[in-house]
Amino acid sequence: MSKGGRRFRAAGPVSPGSSECRCDPVGRPRAWVLLCGLCVVLLVAGMLGVYLSNDPLDGARPHPADWTRDKLSHLPSRVSASQVRRLVSRVDLSRLWETHLRPLLVERLPGSPGSSAVRQSILSSLRSLSAGWTVEVDSFSSLTPRGRVSFSNVLAVLDPEAPRRLLLACHYDSKKLPGGPFLGASDSAVPCAMLLELASALDSTLRATRHRKAVLTLQLVFFDGEEAFEEWTATDSLYGSRHLAELMGRTKHPPGAEETTLLNSIDLFVLLDLIGAPDPLFVNHFDNTARWFDRLITAEKRLHKLGQLSSHPSEQSYFRKDLYLGPVEDDHAPFLKRGVPVLHLIATPFPSFWHSLQDSEENQHPPTVENLTKILAVFITEYLGLDL
Numbered sequence: 535m536s537k538g539g540r541r542f543r544a545a546g547p548v549s550p551g552s553s554e555c556r557c558d559p560v561g562r563p564r565a566w567v568l569l570c571g572l573c574v575v576l577l578v579a580g581m582l583g584v585y586l587s588n589d590p591l592d593g594a595r596p597h598p599a600d601w602t603r604d605k606l607s608h609l610p611s612r613v614s615a616s617q618v619r620r621l622v623s624r625v626d627l628s629r630l631w632e633t634h635l636r637p638l639l640v641e642r643l644p645g646s647p648g649s650s651a652v653r654q655s656i657l658s659s660l661r662s663l664s665a666g667w668t669v670e671v672d673s674f675s676s677l678t679p680r681g682r683v684s685f686s687n688v689l690a691v692l693d694p695e696a697p698r699r700l701l702l703a704c705h706y707d708s709k710k711l712p713g714g715p716f717l718g719a720s721d722s723a724v725p726c727a728m729l730l731e732l733a734s735a736l737d738s739t740l741r742a743t744r745h746r747k748a749v750l751t752l753q754l755v756f757f758d759g760e761e762a763f764e765e766w767t768a769t770d771s772l773y774g775s776r777h778l779a780e781l782m783g784r785t786k787h788p789p790g791a792e793e794t795t796l797l798n799s800i801d802l803f804v805l806l807d808l809i810g811a812p813d814p815l816f817v818n819h820f821d822n823t824a825r826w827f828d829r830l831i832t833a834e835k836r837l838h839k840l841g842q843l844s845s846h847p848s849e850q851s852y853f854r855k856d857l858y859l860g861p862v863e864d865d866h867a868p869f870l871k872r873g874v875p876v877l878h879l880i881a882t883p884f885p886s887f888w889h890s891l892q893d894s895e896e897n898q899h900p901p902t903v904e905n906l907t908k909i910l911a912v913f914i915t916e917y918l919g920l921d922l
């Protein structure tokens with residue numbers, strides 16, 4: 535799909551207006567001439583003041599709102615081979631599995647004690663990091679086929695005032711299944727654990743860059759209420775993402791802005807879903823973010839060649855541009871329809887255990903999860919231009 539560019543009205547030139555000499559004539563013509571001359575000097579000085587304060591060069595300088603277009607031409611950095619090795623050595627599979635994933639593997643229906651416990655676990659992981667994330671819980675309630683239910687998205691941003699954000703998202707709720715509990719390991723406990731591990735692996739690097747007052751920062755979103763309570767419909771699904779897209783669309787950003795919102799701040803919305811099974815395939819869904827999908831292909835090949843991936847037989851196993859299996863409705867949809875650029879990282883075809891009780895910890899493939907986390911660590915580092 536293509537996305538219409540957003541343009542913002544530049545401030546128009548202010549007319550200095552007209553003025554006239556209001557000096558009263560005096561008796562002597564010479565005095566009248568002097569007074570009128572003084573008036574002319576004052577008028578010219580006044581017009582010059584208005585002219586300078588209006589700054590005629592304003593049209594030639596980047597308007598403050600131009601940052602909203604910078605995402606279209608954003609260039610990533612490229613980390614060296616030694617930096618790649620150092621970076622991926624910080625991805626810790628046992629921390630990902632034991633510290634971040636295990637606490638999520640409970641039934642976590644919106645509004646339930648399980649959901650609250652999982653949310654507390656995500657919050658305490660984020661708050662334990664040294665990078666200084668600003669963490670918020672975005673709580674709301676919504677009518678569902680089961681009556682009114684409360685939902686809570688978890689949001690974390692490194693620098694809330696930075697104009698632009700790279701946003702990474704997953705959903706932490708699970709679904710009611712007969713014979714349950716359904717633990718939804720790949721759907722989407724593993725993707726959420728991957729986000730927490732990325733924040734942990736990059737913690738010291740993110741801490742060092744936080745005070746740069748960079749134009750671009752990192753945001754993590756853990757959505758609640760992705761799953762339908764009954765059949766998937768436009769109103770019974772995506773409760774958390776529909777709420778957050780609407781909220782960000784009416785929240786002015788950066789501070790003091792009148793024309794731009796938090797939605798404009800999203801350079802790229804990267805959604806992880808259905809990750810954890812062996813041999814996943816990820817295809818490119820959107821033309822306007824194809825160049826970012828290419829970066830994932832490049833990172834996968836590079837890590838393979840550097841011997842940094844395990845159980846990875848060919849250099850291009852995961853990310854493929856030569857296949858397309860159709861669009862998938864997911865948490866990106868409310869953002870996509872508002873013009874946000876999206877990279878949808880969902881395994882297609884879906885894992886064989888999708889929405890069954892077999893979507894459990896033992897059916898996940900740890901080397902695949904570790905490999906994908908390493909690829910994303912390279913992607914994020916290069917996108918944000920982090921110093922390693």
Ligand SMILES: [Zn+2]
Pocket residue numbers: 709721761889
């Ligand atoms: Zn699901």
